[in-house]
Amino acid sequence: MLNGDLKNNALEELKKEESRREAIGKTVVSASEKLYKKRQNISVAIIPVVENYINSIANTPREFDDAVKKLHISYNKFKAQVKLAEKAYEEAKIVAKGTGTGVAAGVGVVALAPGAAMAVATTFGTASTGAAISALSGAAATNAALAWIGGGALVAGGGGMAGGNALLALAGPVGWSIGLVSLGFGTYLMRQKNEKIAQEANGVKVKVGKEIAILNASLIDINGMSLEISTHSNGVLKQLKILEGSNALTSIIRKFRKRTFNDFSKDEKQQLMALVNNVNSLSMLLVKNVKR
Amino acid sequence: MNKKNYYQEQAIGGVANIINQDRVQEMNKLVIENSKYQNSLLQKQDLNFTEALKEVNKVRDFVNNPKNILGSDLTKHGEVAESLEVHIRNAKDVLEGKIKVVTFEGVGRTAPEDYLINGVDVQSKFYNGINNTLNKGILEHMGKYETFGRNGSFYHIPKDQYETIEKVMNGESIKGLTQGTIDKIKDNISKIELRSGQTFTDVVKPGISNYNEVQLGIVHKTIDGHEEAVELRHEKIQNSINDDSKLKRETIKVEHQPSLDEALKIVGIGAIIGGASSIILNIYEKKKEGKSLNDFSSDDWKSVGVDFSKGAAKGGVTGGVIYGITNYSDIGAPIASAMVSASFGVAKLAEAYKEGKISQNEYIDQGQLLCLDSGAVALGATAGQVLIPIPIVGALVGTYATKIFMTISAKHLSKKSNEIKRILDREYSEAMARFNVHYQKLISEILEEYENVGGIMKIAFDFDMNNSVLNLNASIELAELHGVDKKRILRTDNDFEDYFLL
Numbered sequence: 043m044l045n046g047d048l049k050n051n052a053l054e055e056l057k058k059e060e061s062r063r064e065a066i067g068k069t070v071v072s073a074s075e076k077l078y079k080k081r082q083n084i085s086v087a088i089i090p091v092v093e094n095y096i097n098s099i100a101n102t103p104r105e106f107d108d109a110v111k112k113l114h115i116s117y118n119k120f121k122a123q124v125k126l127a128e129k130a131y132e133e134a135k136i137v138a139k140g141t142g143t144g145v146a147a148g149v150g151v152v153a154l155a156p157g158a159a160m161a162v163a164t165t166f167g168t169a170s171t172g173a174a175i176s177a178l179s180g181a182a183a184t185n186a187a188l189a190w191i192g193g194g195a196l197v198a199g200g201g202g203m204a205g206g207n208a209l210l211a212l213a214g215p216v217g218w219s220i221g222l223v224s225l226g227f228g229t230y231l232m233r234q235k236n237e238k239i240a241q242e243a244n245g246v247k248v249k250v251g252k253e254i255a256i257l258n259a260s261l262i263d264i265n266g267m268s269l270e271i272s273t274h275s276n277g278v279l280k281q282l283k284i285l286e287g288s289n290a291l292t293s294i295i296r297k298f299r300k301r302t303f304n305d306f307s308k309d310e311k312q313q314l315m316a317l318v319n320n321v322n323s324l325s326m327l328l329v330k331n332v333k334r
Numbered sequence: 335m336n337k338k339n340y341y342q343e344q345a346i347g348g349v350a351n352i353i354n355q356d357r358v359q360e361m362n363k364l365v366i367e368n369s370k371y372q373n374s375l376l377q378k379q380d381l382n383f384t385e386a387l388k389e390v391n392k393v394r395d396f397v398n399n400p401k402n403i404l405g406s407d408l409t410k411h412g413e414v415a416e417s418l419e420v421h422i423r424n425a426k427d428v429l430e431g432k433i434k435v436v437t438f439e440g441v442g443r444t445a446p447e448d449y450l451i452n453g454v455d456v457q458s459k460f461y462n463g464i465n466n467t468l469n470k471g472i473l474e475h476m477g478k479y480e481t482f483g484r485n486g487s488f489y490h491i492p493k494d495q496y497e498t499i500e501k502v503m504n505g506e507s508i509k510g511l512t513q514g515t516i517d518k519i520k521d522n523i524s525k526i527e528l529r530s531g532q533t534f535t536d537v538v539k540p541g542i543s544n545y546n547e548v549q550l551g552i553v554h555k556t557i558d559g560h561e562e563a564v565e566l567r568h569e570k571i572q573n574s575i576n577d578d579s580k581l582k583r584e585t586i587k588v589e590h591q592p593s594l595d596e597a598l599k600i601v602g603i604g605a606i607i608g609g610a611s612s613i614i615l616n617i618y619e620k621k622k623e624g625k626s627l628n629d630f631s632s633d634d635w636k637s638v639g640v641d642f643s644k645g646a647a648k649g650g651v652t653g654g655v656i657y658g659i660t661n662y663s664d665i666g667a668p669i670a671s672a673m674v675s676a677s678f679g680v681a682k683l684a685e686a687y688k689e690g691k692i693s694q695n696e697y698i699d700q701g702q703l704l705c706l707d708s709g710a711v712a713l714g715a716t717a718g719q720v721l722i723p724i725p726i727v728g729a730l731v732g733t734y735a736t737k738i739f740m741t742i743s744a745k746h747l748s749k750k751s752n753e754i755k756r757i758l759d760r761e762y763s764e765a766m767a768r769f770n771v772h773y774q775k776l777i778s779e780i781l782e783e784y785e786n787v788g789g790i791m792k793i794a795f796d797f798d799m800n801n802s803v804l805n806l807n808a809s810i811e812l813a814e815l816h817g818v819d820k821k822r823i824l825r826t827d828n829d830f831e832d833y834f835l836l
Contacts, residue, residue, distance in 0.1 A: 045747075045751050045754070046695075046699035046702070046703070047699075047748075047751060048751045048754055048755055048758075050695050050696075050699070051755065052758065053695075099834060100833065100834045100835075101834065101835055101836060102836055104833065229706060232702065233747065237754055240754065240755075240758060241758065244758040244761060244762055247762060248761075248762055248765040248766065251762070251765075251766050251769070252766075252769050255769060255770070255773045256773075258773075258777075259773065259776050259777055259780065262777060262780055262781070263780050266780060266781075266783075266784040269784070269788075270784060270787055270788070270791070273788070273791050273795070274791060274795075274812075276795070277791060277794060277795030278795075280795060280797065281795065281797065281805075284797050300835075301834065301835060302835065303827070303830075303831060303835060306830075306834075308802070309802040311827065311830045312802035312803060312805065312806040313802050313805065313806075314830070314834065315806055315809070315824035315825070315829065315830055315833075316794070316802070316805045316806040316808075316809035317809075318824050318833065319806075319809035319810055319812070319813040319818070319823055319824055320794065320795075320809050320812065320813075322813055322816075322818040322819075322822055322823070323809070323812045323813045323815075323816040323818055325818075326813075326816040326817055326818055327816060330816070
């Protein structure tokens, strides 16, 4: 009658949408963490090995680790951000201890532990890291809105009770008229208020729904990247193994002299060039971000 | 919409109202009677006062008309004294509501008496000097009339002279009197007692005036003094009438204050109403289930009994609280009843909330609804009672009308709520549908890209087909796709030489 059901319904649905977002956010974070670990692994386990091999053939040493360096530069940038995140995390934990679990759930940073923050930062890139973290832990903003809505309703309820008491103390025809108008107007106001809350909750629900969709897209992108880098690095390893298995190349490597053009077959030249190209591609994949 | 029914509280409130009104009406009746009585007393007193003033004016008229006065100018004060004696005495009696006892009626111009008091003859003797009064006045008169002063009749003399004589008789010393005069007074007293055969005080009594007060030059002042005394006395009587009435009214109010006895009476009636309606409801529900009274098991009757006790307890509390509120505040029975209803309702909700049966939101929402409902019922019941001046029925009809109104409003408003809900749902699905177009495009872009890259990778890393040209070309394509610096991509024999052989 006072649109109370309307309000409660809207808030309930918003809560459900909110927890859906939390869930997909967690999935995105864990996918990011997996990708991060994979990239770290490739940067120490594959690229230096290929580099070694190439340099055992090339007359002048060649470096691939500028890509690795690039990765480290990116990591250092992220680390600064992660430090900030860690600080906020610790502070939030202290606050959470003082005020109970409700706040812990409400403060987004807490939901994102430092390790995960690093993973998220490298997955989504420098520019969008802040936005990404807030998107993943947007619960904070929405929960604040919920708290406001809840508080608003409580305050209004209090006023309603006090108003009711004042009304009951009224007597006489003038009092009745005032009472009647107050009752009607109070009902109207309460309905309006609850309707407004329902509308706001519905608006937030749309926003959360969009965020869920974007996180879904990100998840597909991250999984694609993960598969891509796995396939690519496996391919590079396979290629390296084939080249290492070639007796002709091995004998060239063992002769400590300057190599000449005719030392290599056409296939060998093409495979070596392809390996260099592929390692360069792999380096780029290490620092590729989710752009959407 | 909550199912709270307000009828029981309103019914008990109606009973409390009747009992309160009975008491208040009885009190009002007594107070009005008291006021009427007070007015009649005051009116009567006003009449007495007018009569008293008339008596005083008779003396004035007498004095203002010297023709009336017998004897020489020197002895005219004797008649003035008589007039004062008669009329002022009467004025004082009339003022007090008594009948006049002093009169000139039936007294001849030359009779031995001057006036009658309660039918007893009185001769007034005002001479200058006590012994003149006693000797020339009384003793000579006794000599002239043989029975006067001996048959119950008596003499009035100036008040001041009488007081002096009393002192002489008591042996007190008196300033300004020689021993000779005192002895003479004693002698005269003895003579009067001897001649009358009675004590002096039986034969001679003080008049209301002193000797000099009745003299022609002074008598106007004397009359004014008496008039003033009458006025003062009148005021005093008026005040005492008012004070008495006020005291009486206060007593009436105290006697008609709300009492524990009456409160208990309403508690009892409340308990009966509460218990009875619970029984009726219980039996009605059992009947609805298809049980006839004959089929009732002992358990069924037990539940009726339990319901009765619960209903009675609640009804009793309701009655007591309503009695308290209506008597110790300015709140009327219908509103007090609604307050009790709301209190019970909120208490029930609070209990449900404490037990975890309802959420905080539900507690707040239903509490608000309940208070809104109660407020409306309070207004409705009050209006009903005013419009339909039948005790209890008016309030109940008002309550019923309000409940119907509230139910219809609730239906109408929840219809509206549902409409809003539909609008909100549509807004959400429309927004999401619009967004979905964009989202699907994004997803297909992502998938397309990976499919494309996946296809190239397949060729780049397929070494079983023994086609290095294809492997190299695919690697070039991948490097380009992944944004490798073009100068660093190896494509030709020259590139090979530059990279490996320099």
